[in-house]
Amino acid sequence: MKRLIFFFEDEQVDDFYPLSLSHTPAELLCGILSLGDKWTARIEHDEFRLLSRKYLASALGESLHRQVNDTNATGFDEAVFINPRFFPDEKLIDDILESGNNCAVMVSGTLALLRLGIQDDTYRALERGLLECRRDSLYGAILAAAATVETIESNLKSVRYLWDIVHHNGEEIVRDFELLIPELNLSDIFSDSEVDDDCLIYNVDDVYMGKGCRIDGQVVIDARGGPVYFGEKVIVAPHTRIEGPCYVGDNCQLVGGKIRAGCSFGPFCRVGGEVEESIFHGYSNKYHDGFIGHAYVGEWVNFGAMTTNSDLKNNYGEIKVELPSGLISTGLNKVGSFVGDHAKTGIGTLLTTGMVIGHSVNIFGGGLAGGRYIPSFQWGGKDGFVEYDVNKAIATAKIVMSRRGREMTNADAELIRYISQATAVHRTGWKARE
Numbered sequence: 001m002k003r004l005i006f007f008f009e010d011e012q013v014d015d016f017y018p019l020s021l022s023h024t025p026a027e028l029l030c031g032i033l034s035l036g037d038k039w040t041a042r043i044e045h046d047e048f049r050l051l052s053r054k055y056l057a058s059a060l061g062e063s064l065h066r067q068v069n070d071t072n073a074t075g076f077d078e079a080v081f082i083n084p085r086f087f088p089d090e091k092l093i094d095d096i097l098e099s100g101n102n103c104a105v106m107v108s109g110t111l112a113l114l115r116l117g118i119q120d121d122t123y124r125a126l127e128r129g130l131l132e133c134r135r136d137s138l139y140g141a142i143l144a145a146a147a148t149v150e151t152i153e154s155n156l157k158s159v160r161y162l163w164d165i166v167h168h169n170g171e172e173i174v175r176d177f178e179l180l181i182p183e184l185n186l187s188d189i190f191s192d193s194e195v196d197d198d199c200l201i202y203n204v205d206d207v208y209m210g211k212g213c214r215i216d217g218q219v220v221i222d223a224r225g226g227p228v229y230f231g232e233k234v235i236v237a238p239h240t241r242i243e244g245p246c247y248v249g250d251n252c253q254l255v256g257g258k259i260r261a262g263c264s265f266g267p268f269c270r271v272g273g274e275v276e277e278s279i280f281h282g283y284s285n286k287y288h289d290g291f292i293g294h295a296y297v298g299e300w301v302n303f304g305a306m307t308t309n310s311d312l313k314n315n316y317g318e319i320k321v322e323l324p325s326g327l328i329s330t331g332l333n334k335v336g337s338f339v340g341d342h343a344k345t346g347i348g349t350l351l352t353t354g355m356v357i358g359h360s361v362n363i364f365g366g367g368l369a370g371g372r373y374i375p376s377f378q379w380g381g382k383d384g385f386v387e388y389d390v391n392k393a394i395a396t397a398k399i400v401m402s403r404r405g406r407e408m409t410n411a412d413a414e415l416i417r418y419i420s421q422a423t424a425v426h427r428t429g430w431k432a433r434e
Contacts, residue, residue: 004076004118005048007036007084010110010139013053015161017323018340018358018376019281019298021419024052024060026084029266029279030165031172032180032229032247035084038172041179042088043080043097051081051130051138055418058411071127073118081114081142086156087172096152104146105154111139112156114146122148162296162338163321163330163354169279170226170262173245177206177227184208193230206244210234225261255287266299268404276311278336283404295336300400302344304364309351311336321354322373324426330354340376342397342416345369349381358426359419360393375426376419387427390420 007026014020019028026036033041040048049067052060057068073079080097086107096103096115102122105113116123122145129141159165189209198217201207206223210232215221218238221228226245235253236242247264248254255272263275266282273286276293280286284297288305295309311334313319319335321328335354343357346364351357358376363369365381379388394416398408 001078002076003043003045004073004079005040005043005045006051006071006079006081007039007048008051008081008138008142009053010083010085012085012110012160014325015323017162017325018338018356019162019296021359021376021423022056022059022298022341022415023281024050024056024084026050027064027281028084028162028165029264029281030159030169031174031264032176033172035087035159035165036082038176039082039084039088042090042093045080046076051142053138055422056415059409059415062409062411069130071130073123073127076118079116079118079123081111081116083110083112085110085160086112086158089154089156092152092154092156102149103152104149105152105156106146107154107156107158110158111143111146112154112158114142114149116145116149161321161328161330163294163332163335166277166279166294166296166336167332169264170245170277173229173247173262173264174226176247177208177229177245180229203244210250231267249282257289260293277334281341283401283406293336294334295338297337297339298341298343298359300342300397301339302400304345304347304349306347307345307349307351309337309355310353313353319354322356324375342393342400344396346381358423360388360390360397360416362388373430375430376423378427390417393420 009024028035052068061068102116126145133141192211193209193213195215196217199215199219201221203223206227207221209230212233213230215236216238219236220241223244228242228244228246230248231250233251234248237255239256240254242259243261249265249267251268252265253270257273260276262277265280268283269280270285270287273289274291278292278295280297281299283299284301286303290306291308293311316333318333319330321330337351337355339357340359342360344362348366349363350368352372356373360377361374362379363381367382369381377388378385380386394413401408
């Protein structure tokens with residue numbers, strides 16, 4: 001039985017703004033694994049692919065080395081279409097896959113999963129429908145196919161906004177660690193890494209280190225509150241305290257400070273100062289002092305020294321977040337910042353509670369910056385903003401990526417150009433409100 005997995009986007013994909021501008025939900029980090037990897041780790045499969053908005057396809061295909069929007073399933077026996085906004089449930093997966101029947105899993109009217117045999121007429125019709133779709137109607141074609149098969153109602157847990165992902169991050173680190181334990185060698189975590197004798201580890205049984213890590217002296221790893229997972233080639237400098245649950249991805253460097261519980265750092269991040277219950281998607285820098293809490297930070301972001309965000313209102317009240325679609329009540333009183341890819345802050349930048357910073361925003365001049373929402377491609381600070389020229393943004397991004405050994409491709413550059421054009425309406429409306 002050869003199984004092909006597709007991850008699709010539903011009509012709520014834009015609610016993951018600003019990460020949604022350049023990523024699919026399946027890529028978003030939550031815990032140790034991405035939302036998509038949580039499913040692929042639990043379902044035996046031969047290949048997985050992405051079904052995304054068409055403007056993302058070329059750049060994602062090159063950066064992820066995955067097929068995007070390719071529905072040719074020759075050689076496969078069945079396809080499983082998964083909405084990664086929903087967290088997997090092992091029993092539900094087993095029941096569906098063992099039955100071998102075409103079926104759809106619905107959660108309050110939203111499609112979570114669709115299983116189809118490749119040779120069935122339903123799959124062939126869906127494949128034709130996907131090929132004919134406009135950029136925004138892929139979900140509609142998949143939903144139409146789901147309406148023709150047996151339906152199972154479920155109460156799978158889901159996320160809709162970035163703050164939902166952050167809110168669940170600590171518990172998902174624990175859940176992912178438990179899932180990965182059978183594949184990990186926890187008996188001797190020091191065999192392939194260099195751990196200084198003066199490193200203090202609490203509850204070593206819940207600490208894992210990949211190959212090639214270097215943990216210096218005067219580092220404290222406290223796994224009493226949850227597991228701590230290091231990927232490969234992680235470096236932790238002296239005077240760093242790490243509290244679990246925590247995930248530190250491949251080639252990260254923690255350069256001193258306090259890493260509070262509930263943090264996840266994707267690959268190639270450089271992190272110092274104080275970080276609490278936050279997610280760094282990957283390739284981003286917070287090298288200096290300053291506080292980031294309850295935040296989701298995209299790729300290729302750089303925080304200048306002493307950049308700090310608020311994650312709690314003075315009256316301890318509920319926090320509302322402004323997205324391009326409007327003002328959203330989070331139902332939470334701890335919400336930090338949400339920062340798009342390639343954004344930059346200068347020294348002394350202060351970010352208000354629940355602040356949203358778009359793609360390729362450059363903030364400088366210190367002090368409070370721009371209210372609670374800054375659209376993509378803005379350049380400025382407390383004294384005002386102007387539009388950030390897309391050619392200059394691409395030139396800077398090319399330099400930043402080269403510093404991590406990544407060459408900017410034509411598809412990368414064209415994606416940035418597209419995002420600049422697509423978000424122009426956000427900047428025009430924002431200027432009118434100022």
